[in-house]
Amino acid sequence: MYTVPLPRIGTDIAWRDAAKRLIGAGVSPEDILWDFDNEMGELFAIDTPLPPVTRRIKAPQSFVEMANWVVWHKDPQRFARLYAMLWRLRHQPGLMQDRADADLAKLRQMEKGVHRCKHKMKAFVRFRDLRQGGARRSFAAWFEPTHHTVEPTAPFFARRFADMDWMIATPDVTAQFIDGNLTFHPGQPKPDLPEDATEALWGTYFCNIFNPARLKVSAMTSEMPRKYWKNLPEAQHIHDLIAGAEAKVQQMRDAAPTLPPERVAKIKRQLRGRD
């Protein structure tokens, strides 16, 4: 029996390393307990050292790519499911192409969940200006991801916001980018971030780009689920926009056509003169 401790930061590398050693030594899935971030406590802490790396283990590239996503899922069974798939792949190398296999379908579904969470994090993190002065500007954000996606998503922010310092704090893991160095730290409670006046401008934009004649609330919530709203500054306007939409459209319809402003005749004369 092996108990494999997996850290919260660097989970992907730790899982892959352990899986390689275990599969190499032919350890079957039932003989492994995966312990994420000491969640099992002392009770199951069996200190069997992992088998040494004996030979190069081959797995399909498509499995490796899928595993790199699935390890960040919040399902406690993720590591066991991945290992069981790796175990089956030893004798069924074509298994990854079988989209009808139930185990694979479950893993693909988990992969999709992590993909979506990563995508939503790229979309919905909202930075606030910390106004700290200095050569580089500093920003910070609070975000609550569904899965453990801070670590795989942070490099995106590093590529995009390389000329500023930033921090994304979450209850799970906190990412920090200072002077071009990206580091990860334990999660934390929501920090007090200073007010940022640009949020009001963003709210103005959100309200005015909305077309009240095309109200489609379910199309909005399917892409921007309510669970994200509390950390989105623009979401505070949604209720009023929906409530006032019909009246606004009615107003446009009821308004009688107006006479064109006086300048029109002059402009039209000029336009004609140009041709």
Place this chain on the structure above:
Amino acid sequence: MSRLDLSQKLAILSDAARYDASCASSGTTRRDSRDGKGLGSTEGSGICHAYAPDGRCISLLKILMTNFCIYDCAYCVNRVSSNVQRARFSPDEVVQLTIEFYRRNYIEGLFLSSGIIQSPDKTMDDMLRIAKRLREVENFRGYIHLKTIPDAAPELIEEAGLYADRLSINVELPTDQSVKAYAPEKNPATIRKAMGDVKSRKDVASERSYTGKRGKRFVPAGQSTQMIVGADGSTDATILGQSTMLYGDYKLKRVYYSAFSPIPDATAKLPLIKPPLAREHRLYQADWLLRFYGFGVDEITAARPDGNLDLDIDPKLAWALQNRALFPVDVNRASKEMLLRVPGFGTRTVGRILSTRRHRRLRYDDLLRMGASLKKAQAFIVAQDWTPGGLTDSADLRARFAPPPEQLSLF
């Protein structure tokens, strides 16, 4: 008139921009700012940073430089004869808004459009200067979409293509006749010429010279256009025919369909209607069938004698119901082309069927796991453990999919 502050200008000039459907930020070159000398990145697929209650994605800061306009297009909120409040951003204001929004991760970039002020050249030149400043002074590497002024000098449009990821010129309405009737200052031939110029310039840029060098990057995300649907009497067959021409002749990346939607201070010339959102949706579905599923316009619009799409059911299903003799299709044997024509199968499902078929014979449940919508597909397919029996030819098949008749409401 009292001076407007930034927030008031933003309200007016985003309000004026919301009738442009496009907010895409995908399909450009991959860039980032890891060198620490700039701001921003683009990585293939765009990101929708928010959704408004109209269900539309907010990816870009979509604004007009100014909503002053000397043209008098009947469908447009900014036409010269409208009494809407007018405003104009300074170049600096547009640059600062873009950069500050971008740094807070609100947007992927800028979509800048404008009313025509003084002259087309002057307007295009002002827009160009904003894009140039973003790129060269602010080292902005995010996405820029510029709405091109068709009457502007070709040199200006060409320069715009060096800074912008995407250029667009709206054809506005589906037929030349309608453009003449509702946008008297615009000329459909000029619009097409401008699109043609962008296309040939892009072709040149993608060719290698005799030294093997590529030309300068030119609108890497291509060009798009928009057509207003429901303002004139054009049928869906006319609209889709126009799209096919635009995709074919001008290699457009996207044709957007925009349901004519009520505007403040409308003109008596074009009475306000309830925006035909269902029609717009069906046109997008048909557009997809033309581009990714191997359908022709004639096939899609043949179902109804009036040349319009069926609003109650999607165009692929409508086609299948008209061509039942071709079904049921055996998912374990059929060609890719035929699988793509099965209602309820998307391109991804078809890809999965083809790869899994090499390993086993497919059953009904397997198809479910692959993401097929069997509620639609089941009448049109045969699988290992499934035959539709008389379902394919049953008289009430359409009724299973069409929504029940709805009580009419007053508008």
